[in-house]
Amino acid sequence: MREVFQQELAEVQERLVEIAGLVAVAIENATKAFNESNVSLAEVVIDEDAKIDEAAIALDELAINILARQQPVARDLRIVVSALRISASLERMGDMAEHIAQLARYRFPDKVVPKSLRPTFLELGRLDVQIANKLTDLLRTEDVTLAEEIRNDDDQIDALHLSVFDKVLSETWxxxxxxxxxxxLASRYHERFADHAVSIAKKVQYLGTGEWVASAVIE
Amino acid sequence: MREVFQQELAEVQERLVEIAGLVAVAIENATKAFNESNVSLAEVVIDEDAKIDEAAIALDELAINILARQQPVARDLRIVVSALRISASLERMGDMAEHIAQLARYRFPDKVVPKSLRPTFLELGRLDVQIANKLTDLLRTEDVTLAEEIRNDDDQIDALHLSVFDKVLSETWxxxxxxxxxxxLASRYHERFADHAVSIAKKVQYLGTGEWVASAVIE
Known part of the structure; x- marks a missing residue:
């Protein structure tokens, strides 16, 4: 029974890594479409979001099925419950990528952001892609140094997000x-994408400490 | 055992109703603070958000505790898992109320929105408060006609949200x-508040149908 359970947990983890991989592709394409006004790439992101949704639903079904059959307790239970929460956050990250792609599509053939903000959005996009890739690695390897890196990357994103407001509200705008x-809106979507990644990273980081629930709710 | 479990489910439901009540107060105060530039009321909302967070954490602990001790299956299991999801959505609704209050505080003593948009935001606020109150009733009574009403209110909010963009992007702006x-931002926060309510309403509505997981993830 225990062995079956471990195999099922491994399956849950594998699927989370897969979904995170889909999210990483989505944000890479979305930010590229956004920065280069590539409408066909934007449409790919929008179409593919359904796959992320479906994969998250399938994972939730699996997790609930495991709860029902294996009736885990203590840390095992928290792992399964955290998988439910992580899949919800990954699904929202996919939505943020889709929203960024939608902005590119709405404004096509115009660029979404004016010239003066393009370097900022290039950097926001680069950081979001980097975070998504680190998150995939974190979920695969459980190497918690990656969780720290994601938090640091997110600090940079927060600073860039504020700088967008500074620019937009400046007299020279x-x-x-x-x-x-x-x-x-674009700045907010980039920032929320990273926030969800931080929230997932904290869950992985705290899974062993018992502080898990607090971090899961507040972030 | 079964009786204890039913009592515990009743406790979970009671706490969800309580948190929804806190959220209803938060959005009522936040939209009032926002529309009337009432900075002290805005600060109340910002301070009180911690209570919503704490109540959500406590509920999650209770739900996980029930999973561990009672090991529910089938519909009972889905009810407990859905409580975890609903508390996460309520917590986000509290955040949206807080964000609206923060906008009021940032701009004080100025009004947040220009005159031409004030009627729209009054109506958005009124609808968000109405939705929060219906949601509290829905969680208490499980009267699913309220779920339908919440969806209809949300359609009105979506239309108002789009009208904000129309106005801001019009030549007369x-x-x-x-x-x-x-x-x-304010329009987006009002709209997201209602989206979370719709997502909760669908979970309550579908709990008996087995379609629950799909609605939980996609919304």
């Missing part, structure tokens, strides 16, 4: 209202 | 960039 709206 | 940023 010449953007039209549409630029202001798009920059505001 | 005279707002400064700060008005554009605030209106965009």
């Amino acid at each position: 010449k953007g039209a209202a549409v630029d202001t709206v798009d920059s505001t | 005279k707002g400064a960039a700060v008005d554009t940023v605030d209106s965009t």
